Structures are given as C-alpha cells and as structure tokens.
Amino acid sequence: MSDMRADGLESLLATKEVVVFCGSGGVGKTSMAAASALEAACRIGGNVLVLTIDPARRLASALGLEGGLGNVERRVPDDALKRAGIQPRGELWAAMLDTKQGWDDLVLRHAPDQETAYRILENSLYHNITARFVQSHDYIAMERLYEVHGTGKYDLIVIDTPPTRNAMDFLDAPKRMADFFGGRLLRWLTMPYRMGGGRGARMINVASRPFYQIADRILGSQFLQDIAEFFLNFQSMYDGFVTRAHAVERLLHDRRTTFAVVTTLEAAPLREAEFFMDQLVARDYHLGALVLNQTLPAYLRSPDGGLVAESLVTQPGRAARALADLGVAALAEPDRTARVLQTIGDSFRNFAVVAKREAELRGELAEVPDVVVDVPRFEADIHDLAGLALVGRTLFA
Amino acid sequence: MPPTAAPALLERRLLFFSGKGGVGKSTVTAAMALLAAQQGKRVLVVEVDAKGNLTDFFEHQTVGFDPVEVQPGVFVMSMHTEASLREYLKLNLRVPVLGRIGPLAKALDFVASAAPGVKEILTVGKVCWEVRESIEGRAGWDIVLVDAAATGHIVAQLGAPEAIRDLVSVGPVRSQTEWMSELLSDDALTALNVVTTPEEMPVNETIELVGRVRAELTVPLGTVVVNRVLPELFTHADEETYEALREPDATARLVDTLGGDQAARGVTAVLDGARLAVSLRRTRAAHLAELRRAVDLPTLFLPYLFVRGHGLRVTRMVADALGQELGL
Numbered sequence: 191m192s193d194m195r196a197d198g199l200e201s202l203l204a205t206k207e208v209v210v211f212c213g214s215g216g217v218g219k220t221s222m223a224a225a226s227a228l229e230a231a232c233r234i235g236g237n238v239l240v241l242t243i244d245p246a247r248r249l250a251s252a253l254g255l256e257g258g259l260g261n262v263e264r265r266v267p268d269d270a271l272k273r274a275g276i277q278p279r280g281e282l283w284a285a286m287l288d289t290k291q292g293w294d295d296l297v298l299r300h301a302p303d304q305e306t307a308y309r310i311l312e313n314s315l316y317h318n319i320t321a322r323f324v325q326s327h328d329y330i331a332m333e334r335l336y337e338v339h340g341t342g343k344y345d346l347i348v349i350d351t352p353p354t355r356n357a358m359d360f361l362d363a364p365k366r367m368a369d370f371f372g373g374r375l376l377r378w379l380t381m382p383y384r385m386g387g388g389r390g391a392r393m394i395n396v397a398s399r400p401f402y403q404i405a406d407r408i409l410g411s412q413f414l415q416d417i418a419e420f421f422l423n424f425q426s427m428y429d430g431f432v433t434r435a436h437a438v439e440r441l442l443h444d445r446r447t448t449f450a451v452v453t454t455l456e457a458a459p460l461r462e463a464e465f466f467m468d469q470l471v472a473r474d475y476h477l478g479a480l481v482l483n484q485t486l487p488a489y490l491r492s493p494d495g496g497l498v499a500e501s502l503v504t505q506p507g508r509a510a511r512a513l514a515d516l517g518v519a520a521l522a523e524p525d526r527t528a529r530v531l532q533t534i535g536d537s538f539r540n541f542a543v544v545a546k547r548e549a550e551l552r553g554e555l556a557e558v559p560d561v562v563v564d565v566p567r568f569e570a571d572i573h574d575l576a577g578l579a580l581v582g583r584t585l586f587a
Numbered sequence: 588m589p590p591t592a593a594p595a596l597l598e599r600r601l602l603f604f605s606g607k608g609g610v611g612k613s614t615v616t617a618a619m620a621l622l623a624a625q626q627g628k629r630v631l632v633v634e635v636d637a638k639g640n641l642t643d644f645f646e647h648q649t650v651g652f653d654p655v656e657v658q659p660g661v662f663v664m665s666m667h668t669e670a671s672l673r674e675y676l677k678l679n680l681r682v683p684v685l686g687r688i689g690p691l692a693k694a695l696d697f698v699a700s701a702a703p704g705v706k707e708i709l710t711v712g713k714v715c716w717e718v719r720e721s722i723e724g725r726a727g728w729d730i731v732l733v734d735a736a737a738t739g740h741i742v743a744q745l746g747a748p749e750a751i752r753d754l755v756s757v758g759p760v761r762s763q764t765e766w767m768s769e770l771l772s773d774d775a776l777t778a779l780n781v782v783t784t785p786e787e788m789p790v791n792e793t794i795e796l797v798g799r800v801r802a803e804l805t806v807p808l809g810t811v812v813v814n815r816v817l818p819e820l821f822t823h824a825d826e827e828t829y830e831a832l833r834e835p836d837a838t839a840r841l842v843d844t845l846g847g848d849q850a851a852r853g854v855t856a857v858l859d860g861a862r863l864a865v866s867l868r869r870t871r872a873a874h875l876a877e878l879r880r881a882v883d884l885p886t887l888f889l890p891y892l893f894v895r896g897h898g899l900r901v902t903r904m905v906a907d908a909l910g911q912e913l914g915l
Contacts, residue, residue: 215607215737216607216609216610246788246791247791458609458640459609487859487863489855489856489859489860490860490863492856494849494856495852495857496853497853498845498850499853499857502857508844509841509845512840512841512843513840516837516840518834518836518837520828521832521837526825526828527832530821530825530829530832531832533820533821534858535857537861537864538857538860540893541864542860543893543894543895544893547895547896567867569866569870570870571786571787571870573787
C-alpha cells in the first residue's frame with residue numbers, strides 16, 4: 191500500500207474536478223477535506239474550493255468562514271496563508287453550506303412566478319421541512335456542488351458531506367428528490383384538492399379513501415389540507431426540480447468526480463466505511479481513495495518497545511538504581527523513578543494493544559481503492575491553517 | 588436546579604441518550620442497561636437510529652420492533668415507524684389497517700417527510716407509551732432507555748409532541764401529545780443524557796445541545812457522560828522524573844541497564860509512547876475544562892478502554908465503570 195503513496199492522493203486530485211469526502215460521523219471528514227483542498231492549492235495550483243458542512247468553530251474561522259455567510263464562497267487570504275508558513279501556487283476558496291439559503295435559492299429559481307415563490311417561502315410547512323427534514327441537507331449539499339461546479343470558476347472542488355445516519359443517504363438524495371416530485375403519490379395525495387378546490391367540495395377517489403379517513407381521524411382535515419395546498423404550490427416547480435436532480439446525479443457519476451472514504455480504525459466506523467465502499471463500487475461511482483484517520487504510530491507495535499515495556503513493568507528497580515547514580519535531582523529517588531518507569535511501561539503496553547487492534551482491522555479490509563492514506567493521530571487539535579497544512583502534507587506524502 | 592437535587596438516574600423511568608455521532612452513545616446506553624438489570628430492574632432498550640447494531644453490544648443477533656431479551660432482564664427493540672403507526676392505530680383508533688398498510692405506509696412516508704414531527708412523534712410516542720403502560724401496571728418495564736437521535740436531531744425528536752400541538756388543532760393526536768409532554772417534562776421520571784468524548788467537536792456539540800434543550804424543550808437534563816477519558820500518567824513530581832529520563836545521559840543509562848541495540852530502539856519507542864499519552868491527555872483535559880466551565884450538569888467519566896475487541900465483555904467493563912461513577 192505504501193508504494194501507492196508516491197502517486198497517491200496528489201495525482202488523484204490533479205486529475206479530478208470534484209472530490210467528495212464521506213464516512214460516518216466523528217471520523218474527521220471536515221478536516222480531511224479542508225486539508226486536501228489546502229494541499230491541492232499549494233502543490234497542484236489553480237482555484238480550489240472547499241465546500242464544508244459544519245466545521246468546528248476554530249476551523250471555520252481559520253478558513254475565514256465566521257458568522258452567517260450563507261452560501262457565499264470566500265477566498266482564504268494569501269497573507270493568512272503566509273502567516274501560517276504556506277506558499278500556495280493557486281487560490282484556496284472556502285464556503286459553508288447553508289441549507290435554508292440553498293432551499294430558498296432553489297425555490298426562487300424554479301417557481302413559475304414570484305408570487306408562487308413567495309407563497310412557498312412563507313408557508314410554515316416549508317420552513318419546517320427545510321429546517322427539520324434531515325435529508326434536505328443531503329440534497330442541498332449535492333445541489334450546491336452542482337451549482338458551483340457549473341460556474342466553471344474552480345479547477346477542483348472538495349466537498350465534505352453531511353453527517354447522516356446512513357452514509358449513503360446523500361447519494362440517493364437527488365434521485366429521491368426527483369422521485370418525490372415525479373411520484374404518483376404526490377399527485378394522488380393532492381388530487382382531491384386539485385379537483386375540488388376546497389374542503390367542502392373535496393372529491394375523494396376510491397383508492398385514496400381509506401388513507402383520508404385515517405389521516406383525517408389522526409391529524410384533522412385542516413392539517414391535511416394545508417399539506418396538500420403546500421404541495422400543489424411545490425408541484426409547480428416539478429420540471430425544474432427533476433431536471434436539476436438528474437443533472438446533479440450525472441455529475442456525481444461523471445468521470446471527473448471521485449469519492450474519498452474517511453474512517454478511523456475502530457470497528458463501527460470501519461464497518462460503515464466498508465459498506466460505503468461496496469455501495470460506491472456497486473453503483474458505479476468512482477472510489478478514489480480511502481483515508482485512515484487518527485491511526486496510532488507504528489512504533490507502538492514494535493517488538494523492541496514491547497520487550498522494554500515488559501522489563502520496566504516487571505523489574506523497574508534495577509534501572510531505577512542505575513539511574514540514581516547519574517546525580518540528576520529528579521532521578522535521585524529510586525522509588526519514584528521505578529514508579530515512573532513502571533507507569534510508562536504500562537502505558538506503552540496499553541497503547542500497543544490499541545495499535546495492534548488497529549493493524550488487525552486494517553489487515554482485514556477486503557477491498558481497498560488504489561490510494562490508501564494513513565493520517566496519524568496528531569497530539570494537538572487541528573484548528574488552524576498551519577495544522578491543516580500539516581495534515582495536508584501527510585495526506586499527500 | 589442544583590445537580591444534587593436531581594433524582595438518582597436509575598430511579599427514573601425514561602432515559603434518553605444523545606450525543607455527537609461516533610462518541611459511543613450506543614455503548615453507553617447498552618452499558619447502562621446492563622447496570623440497571625444488575626440492580627434488579629427489567630429494562631427495555633429502544634434503538635432509534637436505523638443502524639441496527641445495538642444488539643452487537645450484547646453479542647446478540649439483530650432484533651425488530653418486538654422486544655427480545657438479549658441478556659437477563661435486558662430487552663431490546665428497534666424502532667420502526669410503520670410498525671409504530673400500525674400499533675398506534677390498532678390501540679387508539681381501532682382502525683383495521685392490517686390489509687391496507689402498504690399504500691398507507693407509502694403515504695405515511697410521504698407525509699412523514701413533509702409534515703414536521705410525524706416520524707418523530709411515532710418514535711417518541713411509542714417510547715412514552717411503554718413508560719406509561721408500565722407506570723400504570725399494564726407493561727412491565729422498570730426503566731426504558733433510548734439510544735436516541737444524535738445531537739443535530741434530538742431536539743426535533745423530543746420536541747415533536749409540542750410541534751404537533753402547534754400544528755394540529757383538534758383530534759386524538761392533539762390530546763395524546765398532552766400526556767406525552769407531561770411525561771417528558773417530569774424530572775422524577777425522565778432525563779435526557781448527553782454522551783461525549785473529551786474532544787473538540789463532541790464537547791462543542793454537547794454545550795450547544797444543553798443550551799438548546801434548556802431554551803427549546805421542557806425535557807429535564809440528566810447527566811453528561813464523558814466517554815474514552817485517557818488516564819493521567821504522572822503527578823507533577825513524577826513528570827519531572829519522566830522529563831529527566833528523556834535527557835541523553837539518562838536514556839543511555841537506561842539502555843545500558845536493559846542491554847543491547849534492541850533496548851535502544853525499545854527505550855525510544857516507550858519514551859515516545861509516554862509523550863504521546865501525556866499530550867493526548869493534555870489536549871483532552873483542555874476540552875474537559877471547557878465542558879465543565881460551560882455545563883453545570885452532573886458528569887460521569889468513563890475511562891478509555893485499552894482492549895482488543897468489542898462486544899459484551901467491553902459493555903460489561905463500561906457498565907462497571909458507570910456503576911462506580913454512580914456510586915452503585
């Protein structure tokens with residue numbers, strides 16, 4: 191695997207226009223995406239955009255993304271990069287996903303006229319859907335990707351994906367959105383209202399009668415009517431939405447797009463990553479790289495270290511007495527030195543257990559993409575440009 | 588509300604566990620279930636996220652909507668919106684829907700995506716119903732533990748009864764949301780617990796969630812559970828000794844005593860390993876300090892487990908640690 195690294199992530203990113211970073215929650219997708227974008231701007235050059243979802247506050251401010259910017263892309267200033275010791279060949283841009291703004295933009299674009307657009311935007315159901323319908327984040331993320339890609343302004347777009355229950359959700363989002371608007375169900379559900387034009391004149395066909403009877407009893411007919419009216423308005427955007435959703439799907443399948451799966455070497459995220467890689471391949475997406483994040487350093491698995499740790503734990507006294515002869519104040523008390531030697535031996539053995547478990551899990555990975563990158567667990571948090579550059583160098587090493 | 592005035596956690600009837608993805612929410616929920624069962628309680632664990640791996644923590648095959656006993660006294664069920672609706676209709680409206688659930692479920696899926704809170708109310712409703720039935724003696728759970736939605740979603744989930752009440756003005760659903768709200772607000776019965784790790788994003792999300800819960804919900808907060816806390820290696824004096832060991836003379840002497848080239852490489856690895864352990868612990872300590880500064884809830888600390896596998900043995904270890912923290 192290490193022999194692949196010479197032409198690893200760097201050559202992958204140099205030949206693609208879109209890189210989608212995905213993986214389960216908490217594995218460091220956001221940092222990996224930002225670090226890759228930064229490193230690509232440094233080494234490959236051109237205009238590189240990182241489209242991030244929910245960065246930690248300090249990371250957001252490092253990228254110049256403080257305070258509700260909506261979906262506006264911002265250039266990371268060159269002097270901020272210089273202060274962090276970075277000399278980019280190209281430009282680094284960053285944007286944060288604003289789901290609400292993304293939906294509003296969509297409605298304004300696709301509604302047949304302004305009046306319909308405003309009726310939709312002011313509907314309380316609309317507000318609730320965009321704010322709470324989890325999958326709407328997925329759709330908007332992909333939609334934004336398509337939008338910025340279409341501007342042709344960027345040579346490379348690196349996108350972070352929303353934390354979802356199921357890492358596959360965002361891939362299905364465009365198709366689901368198209369199904370949703372094109373669905374018989376939507377027509378079926380809104381039919382009584384389209385035909386009757388009001389609650390009193392509601393005509394219910396035989397097929398939908400049981401549904402309405404039950405729904406009326408549970409929810410009350412007024413609520414149902416509100417829903418139906420909302421979707422009648424929404425349906426006016428049908429063509430625009432469906433065409434768009436298909437275009438987004440095509441971009442994800444395009445040869446210029448690749449996927450990087452991020453995981454830690456822990457059982458649960460790794461299992462999800464494997465599932466995700468399988469799905470990407472099965473659905474004919476381009477699986478470009480696997481990033482193993484927060485791995486423990488290899489020296490923790492060294493047999494020599496293990497032997498030393500063992501003798502420090504079992505017989506720390508001899509070494510402690512020998513060290514007392516050095517005349518160093520902090521080593522003058524053999525008891526204390528012995529306790530410290532025992533502690534570090536014990537700690538080494540603890541970490542060795544975890545490091546070996548990681549190596550085992552890694553060995554069990556059945557199918558991996560050509561590019562597999564290890565990113566070690568850094569001692570401090572990654573929260574500034576210098577930190578991102580450090581991660582970026584590791585990713586491209 | 589001073590933390591000590593809160594009723595003991597396991598004396599309540601309904602505990603939710605939320606937290607950022609990846610912090611070990613399911614591990615903690617499963618361990619709490621084992622602990623409650625050890626205390627002689629009959630426990631129902633509800634898995635809400637459709638990941639379906641909660642039973643892994645008990646080394647049991649996956650389960651469905653009907654509770655299955657996975658360990659003595661511990662029953663697990665996996666939430667399923669359609670099954671929950673079917674049960675609700677059967678019990679509350681006496682609507683015979685068994686044959687027609689197909690199209691109804693599709694319609695439900697649609698409405699659930701569109702209408703805020705429908706999916707959530709079916710989830711929270713089922714959980715509340717199990718608790719109420721138990722309190723009134725028609726079901727036998729001493730405590731119900733919910734492996735709930737992650738931080739981004741839990742407020743919508745627990746706020747569903749209120750949201751529905753705002754939207755639906757009449758009908759049986761409205762009146763049912765009332766007893767649910769009462770149950771969810773009762774701090775003798777219910778608590779929302781937040782699981783985190785001592786890392787930046789999980790801590791930030793915990794602080795944010797606690798603020799949102801206080802501002803937007805009436806659900807009482809229980810504890811913050813900090814998972815994967817690394818051990819403190821040294822006292823201050825011991826750390827000086829460790830630093831002295833890293834001086835070339837001392838390292839050379841250590842290598843001499845242990846003997847050979849192998850020892851030289853091994854000593855370097857062990858000393859580096861200790862430095863890694865110390866600095867990892869130190870960064871995390873800063874996040875813990877931030878958590879303590881911003882959140883005044885009782886906090887339980889669970890150690891990082893240096894173990895090989897996962898599964899029931901690990902869940903038991905976590906349960907033991909939880910028991911110690913709770914003084915059981």
